[in-house]
Amino acid sequence: MSEIFSSLLSGFAAALVPVNLMWGFVGCLLGTAIGVLPGIGPALTVAVLLPITAKVEPTGALIMFAGIYYGAQFGGSTTSILLNTPGESSSMVTALEGNLMARHGRAGPALATAAIGSFVAGTFATVLLTFFAPFVANVALKFGPAEYFTILVFAFTTVSAVLGASMVRGLVSLGMGLAIGLIGLDSISGAARFTGNIPELLDGIEVVLVAVALFAVSEALYSVLFPANEDFGQHKMTSLWMTKADWKRSVPAWLRGTAIGFPFGSIPAGGAEIPTFLSYSAEKKLCKHPEEFAANNGKGAIEGVAGPEAANNASVTGSLVPLLTLGIPTSATAAILLAAFQNYNLQPGPLLFQTSGDLVWALVASLYIGNVILLVLNLPLVGLWVKLLAIPRQYLSAGILVFATIGVYGMRQSAFDLLLMLGIGWVGVAMRRFDFPIAPVIVGMLLGPMAEKQLRNALMISEGKWTVFLTQPICAAVLLLTFAMLVVPAILRRRGMSLGEDD
Amino acid sequence: MINQRALQGGTALFVAAVGTILAVGAARLPAEKGYSILGPQVFPFAVATLLIVLAAVLAIQASRAPVKQSSDVESQPTGARAGAAWLTAGLVAVAALINVVGFVLASALLFTMAARGFGSKSPVRDLAIGISLVLPVYWLFTAGLGVSLPPLLNAWI
Numbered sequence: 001m002s003e004i005f006s007s008l009l010s011g012f013a014a015a016l017v018p019v020n021l022m023w024g025f026v027g028c029l030l031g032t033a034i035g036v037l038p039g040i041g042p043a044l045t046v047a048v049l050l051p052i053t054a055k056v057e058p059t060g061a062l063i064m065f066a067g068i069y070y071g072a073q074f075g076g077s078t079t080s081i082l083l084n085t086p087g088e089s090s091s092m093v094t095a096l097e098g099n100l101m102a103r104h105g106r107a108g109p110a111l112a113t114a115a116i117g118s119f120v121a122g123t124f125a126t127v128l129l130t131f132f133a134p135f136v137a138n139v140a141l142k143f144g145p146a147e148y149f150t151i152l153v154f155a156f157t158t159v160s161a162v163l164g165a166s167m168v169r170g171l172v173s174l175g176m177g178l179a180i181g182l183i184g185l186d187s188i189s190g191a192a193r194f195t196g197n198i199p200e201l202l203d204g205i206e207v208v209l210v211a212v213a214l215f216a217v218s219e220a221l222y223s224v225l226f227p228a229n230e231d232f233g234q235h236k237m238t239s240l241w242m243t244k245a246d247w248k249r250s251v252p253a254w255l256r257g258t259a260i261g262f263p264f265g266s267i268p269a270g271g272a273e274i275p276t277f278l279s280y281s282a283e284k285k286l287c288k289h290p291e292e293f294a295a296n297n298g299k300g301a302i303e304g305v306a307g308p309e310a311a312n313n314a315s316v317t318g319s320l321v322p323l324l325t326l327g328i329p330t331s332a333t334a335a336i337l338l339a340a341f342q343n344y345n346l347q348p349g350p351l352l353f354q355t356s357g358d359l360v361w362a363l364v365a366s367l368y369i370g371n372v373i374l375l376v377l378n379l380p381l382v383g384l385w386v387k388l389l390a391i392p393r394q395y396l397s398a399g400i401l402v403f404a405t406i407g408v409y410g411m412r413q414s415a416f417d418l419l420l421m422l423g424i425g426w427v428g429v430a431m432r433r434f435d436f437p438i439a440p441v442i443v444g445m446l447l448g449p450m451a452e453k454q455l456r457n458a459l460m461i462s463e464g465k466w467t468v469f470l471t472q473p474i475c476a477a478v479l480l481l482t483f484a485m486l487v488v489p490a491i492l493r494r495r496g497m498s499l500g501e502d503d
Numbered sequence: 504m505i506n507q508r509a510l511q512g513g514t515a516l517f518v519a520a521v522g523t524i525l526a527v528g529a530a531r532l533p534a535e536k537g538y539s540i541l542g543p544q545v546f547p548f549a550v551a552t553l554l555i556v557l558a559a560v561l562a563i564q565a566s567r568a569p570v571k572q573s574s575d576v577e578s579q580p581t582g583a584r585a586g587a588a589w590l591t592a593g594l595v596a597v598a599a600l601i602n603v604v605g606f607v608l609a610s611a612l613l614f615t616m617a618a619r620g621f622g623s624k625s626p627v628r629d630l631a632i633g634i635s636l637v638l639p640v641y642w643l644f645t646a647g648l649g650v651s652l653p654p655l656l657n658a659w660i
Binding site: 168171172175176178179182186188193194225226393394395397398402405415416422426434448452455456460463464 | 597613614621636644
């Protein structure tokens with residue numbers, strides 16, 4: 001315990017060095033901006049900025065990337081409340097309830113409860129991360145290939161079966177991602193697989209390329225082909241002050257949201273969507289003023305903003321637990337953060353806390369600092385952020401495409417990669433059109449090769465006995481959990497989804 | 504006018520096709536194992552099986568889908584396809600030209616064509632905005648971040 005405190009203190013010492021503080025500030029600023037802007041998310045932003053890993057030392061760069069990651073969640077709530085344009089599915093609930101409050105002249109308290117709730121949840125979740133992550137890392141030190149393989153299977157199942165509209169569609173996306181991950185040289189035998197004799201494919205396809213293609217390029221193409229009827233009725237800002245009653249109703253909702261969000265983020269299940277919906281339906285049940293909720297044609301209930309926003313932020317912080325301790329990313333942004341670590345020849349996993357403890361603790365400390373920076377940046381400057389939306393749509397989208405090409409071309413100066421990006425972008429358009437989720441593709445292509453390697457190593461060690469996955473207690477437990485994850489979310493989802501039917 | 508059932512059937516066919524390609528490709532891989540128990544073909548076979556099974560499920564779902572005419576396509580504004588074509592052409596152009604005319608001009612061209620695709624009607628102004636956006640970005644990325652992007656104009660000029 002005291003060990004954790006002293007590590008954290010030295011982490012603060014490293015994160016508070018002016019240069020690192022500057023990187024954290026830049027990250028939070030960028031993150032908020034892209035959270036506010038439609039069509040550009042944290043995955044693309046970190047992908048475009050990955051090249052800085054060649055110049056900036058790891059602590060500074062990773063502090064900035066982390067700032068972008070959770071800063072985007074802060075920024076997203078602002079536009080949801082004021083403009084009813086949720087950037088991601090996880091801020092859909094905020095758009096529902098918060099925008100309703102804004103329409104009834106309570107934009108200020110909605111923004112305040114979202115921002116303060118994000119701060120409270122982010123800070124509490126970071127405290128949990130501080131004490132939980134070293135413990136997980138210690139346990140994970142004993143994991144062998146068999147344990148890793150079952151954990152990866154667990155991650156696959158949950159990411160594809162829990163997210164998205166249907167399990168089949170999620171699994172199709174996952175399968176496509178696994179297929180893309182197969183392209184290139186086999187890491188164990190060295191055989192070239194599915195390269196079609198194209199030399200550019202021997203190294204495999206970069207996860208950054210696929211992420212940029214599926215998020216930025218397909219988003220641009222899709223928004224041209226199927227423009228959303230944007231209801232850009234912007235609502236007047238009001239005083240940000242929350243009344244005593246607002247505080248009384250928000251605080252418990254923040255805490256419940258944190259309690260729901262963090263565990264969902266930290267199991268390799270990914271996605272902030274489920275916890276936000278769960279938190280919303282919990283608040284709706286517990287609230288003493290059910291008539292205020294959107295479902296009852298109310299004026300917008302403050303709990304419906306406070307809880308889900310807290311859950312959202314807590315799950316984002318929680319998702320750093322599997323990333324740092326097991327090397328398993330559970331969201332597209334986390335996958336690109338993993339790529340950033342790998343650019344520095346750092347392999348996230350249980351050993352990271354021993355080999356690069358300084359860096360990990362500086363990163364954790366920067367999360368505490370970043371939450372404070374974001375609170376300061378967001379509330380007083382909310383008017384400024386909204387002005388960002390004055391950028392004409394065509395220039396914003398064209399600019400995003402330019403940045404997408406920089407990100408992809410900058411990796412290895414290959415024009416072939418740009419065409420590949422375009423092709424995958426069109427596949428992404430079809431996926432959006434037919435409701436196939438995108439995150440499982442990214443997770444599949446990144447974790448697929450890992451899973452294959454661990455499976456083959458596990459069988460090498462067990463001399464070909466497949467029973468190893470059932471006889472080793474941890475493996476058996478994880479597989480059992482995987483099975484539970486397939487069944488339980490179906491039940492939870494039915495509850496969460498009933499929300500849509502009420503409206 | 505799009506037949507919902509035909510669309511879903513098409514999706515199932517596509518998934519089945521990817522699965523088949525994987526299976527055929529895996530069958531042609533050398534099956535020698537060396538020290539490992541599983542050769543390089545086993546995991547691809549597993550993924551192929553997963554995809555083909557899922558394609559079958561999608562096909563069953565498609566056969567149960569109502570033969571309803573989707574009205575979504577009508578809501579597409581005129582010029583939506585032309586817009587997507589402009590974006591596609593812009594990205595092809597940047598891929599073809601970036602090694603010839605350099606990063607700044609190629610990206611500015613992409614910016615102009617994409618803005619056109621999103622409905623802008625003043626290409627000259629767009630080009631000017633594009634260049635004034637791309638130049639500082641070029642400077643920032645090459646000088647500040649050490650990314651190597653092809654120079655403003657190639658040496659032959």
